[in-house]
Amino acid sequence: MLILASKSERRIKLLKDIGLEFKAVAHNVDESYDPKQAPQTIVQKLSKRKAEGVLKEYPHDTVIAADTFVVFEETILGKPKNEDEAFEMLKKLSGKKHEVYTGVTIVNKQRSKTFYSVSSVYMKPYNDIEIYEYIKTQEPLDKAGAYAIQGKGSKLVEKYTGDFFTIVGLPLKELQKELKKFDY
Numbered sequence: 001m002l003i004l005a006s007k008s009e010r011r012i013k014l015l016k017d018i019g020l021e022f023k024a025v026a027h028n029v030d031e032s033y034d035p036k037q038a039p040q041t042i043v044q045k046l047s048k049r050k051a052e053g054v055l056k057e058y059p060h061d062t063v064i065a066a067d068t069f070v071v072f073e074e075t076i077l078g079k080p081k082n083e084d085e086a087f088e089m090l091k092k093l094s095g096k097k098h099e100v101y102t103g104v105t106i107v108n109k110q111r112s113k114t115f116y117s118v119s120s121v122y123m124k125p126y127n128d129i130e131i132y133e134y135i136k137t138q139e140p141l142d143k144a145g146a147y148a149i150q151g152k153g154s155k156l157v158e159k160y161t162g163d164f165f166t167i168v169g170l171p172l173k174e175l176q177k178e179l180k181k182f183d184y
Contacts, residue, residue: 001021001022001023001058001060001061001062002020002021002022002023002061002062002063002064002184003022003023003024003025003054003058003061003062003063003064004022004023004024004025004063004064004065005025005027005050005051005053005054005063005064005065006024006026006050006065006066007024007025007026008169010148010150010168010169010170011024011066011169011170012024014165014168014169014170014172015064015170018172018176020179020184022064025054025057025058027050027053027054027057029046029049029050029053030049031046031049031067033045033046035076039069039071039076039099039101039118040101040103040116040118042067042069042076042101042103043067043068043069043101043102043103043116044103044105044114044115044116045103046067046103047065047066047067047103047104047105047114048065048103048105048107048112048114050065050066050067050105051063051064051065051105051106051107051112052105052107055107055108055109059109060109061108062106062107062108062182062184063105063106063107063108064104064105064106064175064179065104065105065107066102066103066104066105066169066170067102067103068100068101068102068103068144068166068169069100069101069144070098070099070100070144070145071098071099071100071101072092072093072096072098072099072145073098077089077092077093077098077144077145077146078144079141079142079143079144079146080140080141080146082141083135083141085146086135086140086141086146087128087131087132087135089140089145089146090126090131090134090135090140090146090147090156091128091131093123093145093146093147093156094123094124094125094126094131094156095123095124095125095126096122096123097120097121097122097123098120098121098123098145099118099119099120099121100118100119100120100121100144100145100166100167101116101117101118101166102116102117102118102166102167102169102170102171103115103116104116104117104170104171104174104175104178106175106178106179106182108182111181111182113178113181113182115174115178117162117163117166117171117174118162118166119160119161119162119163119164119166119167120160120161120162121149121157121159121160121167122157122158122159122160123156123157123158124155124156124157124158126156130155130156134147134152134153134155134156137152139151139152139153140153148168149164149167149168150168
């Protein structure tokens with residue numbers, strides 16, 4: 001059986017959209033990291049930690065795990081802790097470019113594959129009122145960088161380069177290519 005090591009609604013929807021049958025499970029793992037490391041290193045390490053943690057509980061299955069970071073001016077922007085932090089993040093991003101890194105691990109008893117994908121996002125210039133109105137939707141509060149490109153946050157985005165699904169949190173094209181090597 002295929003296991004998604006996440007209860008993320010967007011990741012669940014993405015896997016369903018490509019026709020995969022799987023079980024989604026939450027697993028608490030240490031998500032601490034060394035901020036001196038490169039973002040691509042961190043997202044890969046965290047996805048691997050999550051996948052291997054779930055594999056211990058489901059040793060006969062294949063596990064997919066992912067981790068996504070927004071990086072602005074060499075600073076990692078995680079999920080905001082509250083509305084004030086969401087406001088500060090969105091204020092920083094206004095009118096500027098940033099990168100989104102997603103690390104993915106697929107693992108079972110026989111093999112393991114970890115990779116990452118990066119895309120660039122260019123935000124529109126927006127004002128404080130627009131930020132507050134977006135925060136009122138509550139959407140930014142559980143998203144890295146305080147926005148969801150696939151949701152109401154798309155109004156804040158000017159354009160992007162790279163893979164859209166990397167920004168959403170699961171690079172589907174590369175995931176599907178790698179899953180074939182695991183017979184999925």
